[in-house]
Amino acid sequence: MQEKINTPRRRVLAAAGAAAAWAGMSTVARADSTEPAAQSNPQPVSDVKPLPDYAKWKDANSLIVHSANTIETQRGAVGSSVITPLNRLFIRNNVSPPPAGITDNPDAWQINIEGVRKPHTFTLAQLKDMGLQALPMVLQCSGNGRAYFPHKPGGTQWTVGAAGCVIFTGVPIATLVEALGGVQDGMVYMTGTGGEEIPAGLDPNSVRVERSVPLEAMKDAILAWEVNGEPLPLAHGGPLRLIVPGYTGVNNVKYVKQLAFTKAQSPASIQQNSYRFSAVGEKGGPQHESIWEMPPKSWITSPSSPDTSLKAGPVVIGGVAMGGMDSPSKIEVSIDGGKSWQEARFVGPDLGKYAWRQFAFTADLKPGRYNLASRTTNAAGQTQPAERAENNRGYNNNSWQDHMVEINVTS
Numbered sequence: 001m002q003e004k005i006n007t008p009r010r011r012v013l014a015a016a017g018a019a020a021a022w023a024g025m026s027t028v029a030r031a032d033s034t035e036p037a038a039q040s041n042p043q044p045v046s047d048v049k050p051l052p053d054y055a056k057w058k059d060a061n062s063l064i065v066h067s068a069n070t071i072e073t074q075r076g077a078v079g080s081s082v083i084t085p086l087n088r089l090f091i092r093n094n095v096s097p098p099p100a101g102i103t104d105n106p107d108a109w110q111i112n113i114e115g116v117r118k119p120h121t122f123t124l125a126q127l128k129d130m131g132l133q134a135l136p137m138v139l140q141c142s143g144n145g146r147a148y149f150p151h152k153p154g155g156t157q158w159t160v161g162a163a164g165c166v167i168f169t170g171v172p173i174a175t176l177v178e179a180l181g182g183v184q185d186g187m188v189y190m191t192g193t194g195g196e197e198i199p200a201g202l203d204p205n206s207v208r209v210e211r212s213v214p215l216e217a218m219k220d221a222i223l224a225w226e227v228n229g230e231p232l233p234l235a236h237g238g239p240l241r242l243i244v245p246g247y248t249g250v251n252n253v254k255y256v257k258q259l260a261f262t263k264a265q266s267p268a269s270i271q272q273n274s275y276r277f278s279a280v281g282e283k284g285g286p287q288h289e290s291i292w293e294m295p296p297k298s299w300i301t302s303p304s305s306p307d308t309s310l311k312a313g314p315v316v317i318g319g320v321a322m323g324g325m326d327s328p329s330k331i332e333v334s335i336d337g338g339k340s341w342q343e344a345r346f347v348g349p350d351l352g353k354y355a356w357r358q359f360a361f362t363a364d365l366k367p368g369r370y371n372l373a374s375r376t377t378n379a380a381g382q383t384q385p386a387e388r389a390e391n392n393r394g395y396n397n398n399s400w401q402d403h404m405v406e407i408n409v410t411s
Contacts, residue, residue: 048065078164086227100234115262135354140162140249141250142249151390170222274393296326300403317360317362331357332344359374388401
């Protein structure tokens with residue numbers, strides 16, 4: 001079942017590393033409902049929560065720790081890189097991670113492939129002989145931007161920092177499925193099951209992280225064992241993670257131990273009830289649209305704070321723009337809260353339709369207060385809206401109004 005790889009593994013990883021280097025130069029408990037509100041600015045030293053043991057290697061000065069399972073990147077900490085450094089990348093776990101020992105011998109990790117004509121169990125080492133692809137993409141929590149909803153939905157009050165742009169490396173799922181004889185007839189969904197431990201006595205479906213996405217998502221999906229050229233750490237789903245580009249973070253199942261092609265969506269609560277687009281005040285259920293694809297979105301990362309004070313004169317306004325399921329094709333900036341718009345320019349490399357683009361705009365600002373905003377349009381013609389799409393849990397907020405930054409310019 002081995003496939004010849006047209007691009008040698010070292011060349012793919014070298015390309016990923018070069019992109020990152022270029023960018024650098026220019027107890028199981030739900031973590032959904034009890035998190036404190038996020039801060040737009042760094043927290044006072046006395047209020048800063050420590051990083052959990054599995055994420056001690058992260059750059060604490062660039063992060064906001066909401067809880068052991070929810071850690072946000074500060075707005076200005078993405079820097080001027082296309083690729084988000086791993087030590088600044090956000091963390092979101094729906095349940096506590098498995099023991100750290102699962103990454104000690106990653107090649108021994110096993111995954112079952114079901115719903116194909118020749119079901120099979122692979123070790124990670126075997127997957128590495130099946131094919132290889134480096135996939136630059138935006139990884140974003142479904143609740144990124146939740147803090148801006150006026151009804152204050154339950155869950156972590158993310159602002160903009162539950163997102164990053166990284167390069168995952170692994171085997172294309174389409175290649176794997178072809179080697180196993182194809183998907184069985186009648187299958188509608190691709191379902192990934194995470195490897196978190198489920199304590200005895202609990203209904204597995206009440207806590208299991210198992211997500212189903214439409215079968216068509218398989219065409220660009222991979223099973224990844226590396227990120228930004230490094231072995232996938234526990235904090236980001238190592239040793240093996242299901243990666244579905246263009247889809248919100250929860251659909252990119254961590255510690256994936258089974259990939260199944262199914263006729264129905266997973267019976268797990270996280271699929272049936274959570275991550276559903278329901279009206280404010282209405283509990284989510286199977287009758288509501290599932291949170292799958294990401295919409296186009298952008299936000300300003302520099303200047304990064306409402307308390308920013310700048311001297312009058314030329315000011316470079318920078319940020320990031322993502323197109324969701326299509327490439328971002330246009331970016332505009334407003335310095336007057338959306339009353340007027342001027343086209344900005346994309347800067348840095350274009351890493352593909354699922355990655356974000358950096359943008360820059362230089363404005364000659366006189367003394368005063370300014371509301372800075374950005375909005376993007378993707379290749380499909382979808383433009384980032386002014387208003388958020390109201391929903392009970394605060395998902396998929398791509399409102400440009402919500403993501404504005406106020407600055408003060410002095411003489």
